[in-house]
Amino acid sequence: MAELTTPAPQQQQREQRAAAAQRAVFFWHGWSALMIAPVLLVLVVTGCAYLFDREFDQWWQQDAYQVKPQGTAATLAQQQDYLRQQYPDWSINRVMLAQAPTQAVRWQLTAPDAVHLIYLDPYRLAVQADIDPTTQPMAIMRRLHAVLIAGTTGAYIVEWMSCWTLFLLLTGGWLWWPKHWRLAGVLVPRKRGDGRVHWRDWHAVLALVSSFALAFLVLSGMPWSTFWGQQFAKLGRDFSPEWHWVTPSPNFHLPDTVKSRAVDPHHEHLAQSATDSAQVHVTGGNGSWVTQQYPAPQPAHLQHSELHGLTSEPQQPDISKAEPYLTRLALETYGPGVRIFYPATEKDVFKINYIPDKAEGQQTLYIDPANGELLDDIGWQRYSALAKVVEWGTMTHLGRQYGVWNQWLNLLFCLLVLTALIAGLTLWWRRRKPGRWLPALQSSDNLPWGLKLSLLLLVMLFPLLVLSLFAFVLLRFWQNRSWLH
Numbered sequence: 142m143a144e145l146t147t148p149a150p151q152q153q154q155r156e157q158r159a160a161a162a163q164r165a166v167f168f169w170h171g172w173s174a175l176m177i178a179p180v181l182l183v184l185v186v187t188g189c190a191y192l193f194d195r196e197f198d199q200w201w202q203q204d205a206y207q208v209k210p211q212g213t214a215a216t217l218a219q220q221q222d223y224l225r226q227q228y229p230d231w232s233i234n235r236v237m238l239a240q241a242p243t244q245a246v247r248w249q250l251t252a253p254d255a256v257h258l259i260y261l262d263p264y265r266l267a268v269q270a271d272i273d274p275t276t277q278p279m280a281i282m283r284r285l286h287a288v289l290i291a292g293t294t295g296a297y298i299v300e301w302m303s304c305w306t307l308f309l310l311l312t313g314g315w316l317w318w319p320k321h322w323r324l325a326g327v328l329v330p331r332k333r334g335d336g337r338v339h340w341r342d343w344h345a346v347l348a349l350v351s352s353f354a355l356a357f358l359v360l361s362g363m364p365w366s367t368f369w370g371q372q373f374a375k376l377g378r379d380f381s382p383e384w385h386w387v388t389p390s391p392n393f394h395l396p397d398t399v400k401s402r403a404v405d406p407h408h409e410h411l412a413q414s415a416t417d418s419a420q421v422h423v424t425g426g427n428g429s430w431v432t433q434q435y436p437a438p439q440p441a442h443l444q445h446s447e448l449h450g451l452t453s454e455p456q457q458p459d460i461s462k463a464e465p466y467l468t469r470l471a472l473e474t475y476g477p478g479v480r481i482f483y484p485a486t487e488k489d490v491f492k493i494n495y496i497p498d499k500a501e502g503q504q505t506l507y508i509d510p511a512n513g514e515l516l517d518d519i520g521w522q523r524y525s526a527l528a529k530v531v532e533w534g535t536m537t538h539l540g541r542q543y544g545v546w547n548q549w550l551n552l553l554f555c556l557l558v559l560t561a562l563i564a565g566l567t568l569w570w571r572r573r574k575p576g577r578w579l580p581a582l583q584s585s586d587n588l589p590w591g592l593k594l595s596l597l598l599l600v601m602l603f604p605l606l607v608l609s610l611f612a613f614v615l616l617r618f619w620q621n622r623s624w625l626h
Contacts, residue, residue: 163316165586170312172579172616173609174565177309180289180302181562187286188358189555192540192548194279195240201278205260205270210242214263217246217481218461223266224248224259225457231257236460238479245269296367297605303359303366304603310352311595317345340568347561354554361534369603377527438490438507438516458484462513463491466506469518470495475502484510498541500532579616 190197199206215223217236224233228250237247245260260269274280281290289295317327325331328349330342364370463481470479475497482492491508500521507516524532533542540548588596600606 168582300366344564351557361538458510463508
């Protein structure tokens with residue numbers, strides 16, 4: 142019987158289609174990497190530093206942090222009264238409780254012309270230091286990581302490049318997938334003197350090892366992004382309570398006696414951000430993602446005044462109304478991480494925000510500043526399923542959920558990403574042809590259907606990726622005009 146063979150024309154067409162797909166994927170991977178690389182370098186480097194922000198701050202401000210325990214520490218109310226005597230024209234924004242008995246309590250105050258972070262010795266009632274939180278090295282590092290020190294524009298750029306990184310990983314995975322499985326060159330770099338092979342292997346293998354971690358870091362950071370994060374939260378609120386598991390707010394209904402501020406669900410967040418420059422000093426300065434997306438309850442005295450059309454003279458909030466509720470926090474189980482936010486206006490309430498390293502210990506309490514009534518207590522058990530995933534992802538992203546191992550593993554993955562990125566840029570520089578910055582792409586070269594569908598799905602999930610498609614159209618237009626040749 143004659144042996145069946147594939148006709149030569151069909152085999153040639155398959156090879157041509159495969160080569161066209163290879164060129165298309167290589168082009169998309171190359172120009173995406175060049176577009177993303179500057180931002181990704183900044184995010185990875187600052188992320189490495191961000192993992193050790195508390196350690197660095199305590200070292201950098203060690204003279205301000207360290208106190209000698211002697212006798213009984215002053216209560217928060219006594220510390221508050223002392224600061225108001227020392228700075229009568231300043232207003233208190235928040236207090237960050239000490240991480241240990243040998244550390245100072247940090248109070249954030251707003252003066253007419255600046256924001257101050259006061260390190261207060263609670264044993265001697267003495268000011269250890271008065272610093273500008275916006276000029277500290279780690280505060281600058283955090284702003285670089287979040288917004289590239291470019292405000293809202295920088296935040297959008299970070300979000301856009303972060304989303305586009307996901308497609309970069311998909312195209313990289315397609316290029317890495319071997320025709321023949323073997324150890325060398327696939328899972329381990331080959332020992333060859335050829336420069337391009339050397340850099341290709343190091344880029345491919347390190348990127349493979351770190352790709353899942355990088356994808357996790359991107360996805361776990363998205364709920365805090367400027368555009369997608371807000372739409373994500375809004376989607377959860379719109380589908381609640383029917384789809385209660387997707388809502389970003391805790392899965393419960395406020396008691397009838399507690400009137401929520403429904404006019405502007407972001408009022409609380411905006412009030413805390415009134416001095417935006419100071420927000421960056423404390424990690425997670427706006428509280429948990431859950432409580433940010435849920436409107437704070439309104440003080441009972443304000444509800445009564447609005448009901449009867451009464452007005453009252455504004456009074457300075459007294460932390461003694463909130464301090465007794467600190468006993469409700471599981472500090473012995475989950476460790477430190479308490480901040481108390483003062484009411485920004487007469488319509489606001491005290492907020493005790495407990496963010497320990499483990500997400501399961503998170504708890505937020507709202508206290509009426511007039512009568513000390515507990516308005517609400519939001520803990521892990523009242524988080525929706527989605528909210529639990531978001532908060533777990535956030536604390537793992539920060540390297541805190543699983544202790545020091547989480548911290549050092551995140552650092553390792555960041556260093557692997559950094560090395561893979563440098564190897565990839567070196568490979569691009571060695572492979573580029575004279576007069577060309579990007580690989581050649583013919584008009585008939587198309588992405589494989591799998592990558593096309595993946596790109597479509599990513600654009601649907603992350604609408605800012607439309608900007609990447611627009612950039613691609615512009616790039617092809619310029620290439621057709623031979624501007625890049």
